[in-house]
Amino acid sequence: MCGIVGLFLKDKSLEPKLGAMLSEMLVSLSDRGPDSAGIAIYGAPSKNEAKITIQSAKPERDFRGLEAELAKAIGAPVSIAVKSTHAVVRTTPAKIDAAREAIQTLRPDIRIMGAGDVVEIYKEVGLPEAVVDRFDVRKMTGTHGIGHTRMATESAVTTMGAHPFSTGADQCLVHNGSLSNHNNVRRELIREGMKFETENDTEVAAAYLSSQMAHGKNLGEALEGTLSDLDGFFTFVVGTKNGFGVVRDPIACKPAVMAETDQYVAFGSEYRALTKLPGIDNARVWEPEPATVYFWEH
Amino acid sequence: MPATKLSKAAAHDHASRIFDLDVSSLRELNQALHNLTPGSNETAWEVLHPKGSHSVAVGVDQPVSIDVRGSVGYYCGGMNSGSTITVHGSAGPGVGENMMSGSIIVKGDASQYAGATGKGGLLVIEGNASSRCGISMKGIDIVVHGNIGHMSAFMAQSGNLVVLGDAGDALGDSIYEARLFVRGKVDSLGADCIAKEMRPEHLELLQGLLDRAGVTGVKPSEFKRYGSARTLYNFNIDNADAY
Numbered sequence: 001m002c003g004i005v006g007l008f009l010k011d012k013s014l015e016p017k018l019g020a021m022l023s024e025m026l027v028s029l030s031d032r033g034p035d036s037a038g039i040a041i042y043g044a045p046s047k048n049e050a051k052i053t054i055q056s057a058k059p060e061r062d063f064r065g066l067e068a069e070l071a072k073a074i075g076a077p078v079s080i081a082v083k084s085t086h087a088v089v090r091t092t093p094a095k096i097d098a099a100r101e102a103i104q105t106l107r108p109d110i111r112i113m114g115a116g117d118v119v120e121i122y123k124e125v126g127l128p129e130a131v132v133d134r135f136d137v138r139k140m141t142g143t144h145g146i147g148h149t150r151m152a153t154e155s156a157v158t159t160m161g162a163h164p165f166s167t168g169a170d171q172c173l174v175h176n177g178s179l180s181n182h183n184n185v186r187r188e189l190i191r192e193g194m195k196f197e198t199e200n201d202t203e204v205a206a207a208y209l210s211s212q213m214a215h216g217k218n219l220g221e222a223l224e225g226t227l228s229d230l231d232g233f234f235t236f237v238v239g240t241k242n243g244f245g246v247v248r249d250p251i252a253c254k255p256a257v258m259a260e261t262d263q264y265v266a267f268g269s270e271y272r273a274l275t276k277l278p279g280i281d282n283a284r285v286w287e288p289e290p291a292t293v294y295f296w297e298h
Numbered sequence: 299m300p301a302t303k304l305s306k307a308a309a310h311d312h313a314s315r316i317f318d319l320d321v322s323s324l325r326e327l328n329q330a331l332h333n334l335t336p337g338s339n340e341t342a343w344e345v346l347h348p349k350g351s352h353s354v355a356v357g358v359d360q361p362v363s364i365d366v367r368g369s370v371g372y373y374c375g376g377m378n379s380g381s382t383i384t385v386h387g388s389a390g391p392g393v394g395e396n397m398m399s400g401s402i403i404v405k406g407d408a409s410q411y412a413g414a415t416g417k418g419g420l421l422v423i424e425g426n427a428s429s430r431c432g433i434s435m436k437g438i439d440i441v442v443h444g445n446i447g448h449m450s451a452f453m454a455q456s457g458n459l460v461v462l463g464d465a466g467d468a469l470g471d472s473i474y475e476a477r478l479f480v481r482g483k484v485d486s487l488g489a490d491c492i493a494k495e496m497r498p499e500h501l502e503l504l505q506g507l508l509d510r511a512g513v514t515g516v517k518p519s520e521f522k523r524y525g526s527a528r529t530l531y532n533f534n535i536d537n538a539d540a541y
Contacts, residue, residue: 061454109333203523252410252429252448253410253429255390255391255410256327258407270350270372270390271350272349272351272371273350273387274350275349277352282438285407286407287407287409287410287447289447290429290447
């Protein structure tokens, strides 16, 4: 099972509602996966600012005083907005790698969920309703986002095993299915220098895409590569800084339905995830074809 | 798309019993349908706001008509025995799975494995059907006005699949005895599925199916028939590569 959703807005007037719309979509698919849930939201870019979403099992201990210590460590202004077990660290783009390293040194127990100019990632063990409430996702604004509710098959039920997986700046991926050659692909990617946080097959898919894009491929080309290089069942929905893509394996036994209007492109594992979107009754609704890449960019 | 004869037949004298799924639960709807007994006067049912719900009108075993106003999720009309279910919208995976008799008409598109393992009755999809349409069909008749996806009629054992549009890859893979009639192009045939001669009895059979599904303006002679080459019935080492 697992349930995945994605929403890519074309109409700017919907941007204030992105979090609410995506939350609604994800909650409607709760019974596809009770183990964990997560979302990635791409907000508006702000000048000269990049962010890192961090997570801690002991937020009171790990986040206290971190702002000042981090600013001192990297020699640049830092702001930290705490939301439950997660926090968004903002600093100048030039200092983002330094900040990442400094966080790991200052607070070794903190996990990095993702980083980039615009993306924020929130994921935890539990049902979608609890996760979107905990992080107040309904109030979030943005241009596009993806979400996942997990029925764990390939690895442990932990926060880090939840989706989305982010392995590159502003890149993330959610997956329904299971990969059979992930250990081999992981070994190859490790040889290239990629780092992995979990034993999860989906993290390998995310890292594969990041590696392809780091080699100069665009999102569409990188997704095309999954069809020959990844073995198993998958429906992937991915986000990049300004893009949104979907691909299903050639067997395509994992469900997927898409809708497009002048205002948005939406993805759901099931049609019921789309039923509350504006204008859905007149939207073009279709099932993505197997082994076919779909992607949109702003 | 033309209205089917069956959906016209669903026009009724009595007032419909209406279930609004914004107000009532799916369980209440299905329980009310299961409570029907032979000879009941409640022969017309209407389901409002299904919003992609799963298992709408599953396991109905009385000859009633059920109009579902909107799109449904998984397994709508599963195990149907004798009722006429019309989905005025699209259907999710497994519509009419294991249908025994009666009919299901989907006005929009159907998702994967429509009519899977069906033993009888008629499933009409006025839009397109997705992959694995009629997988392991065991006597059901399926008529699709549009196209069907890959691996349709996989391991089909009995019944008829009629497709007015095109079929995807591996049509009829490992098919046993069902008859497949396709009017458009077929991307590829699966293992042991071959094109077959259209004899007078097949033209007659197909005309009957088109009539029952309310298809007009289409001639049986426009279709090609596909079926089993019957080389994989018994294990033969020479065929090992084909399995």
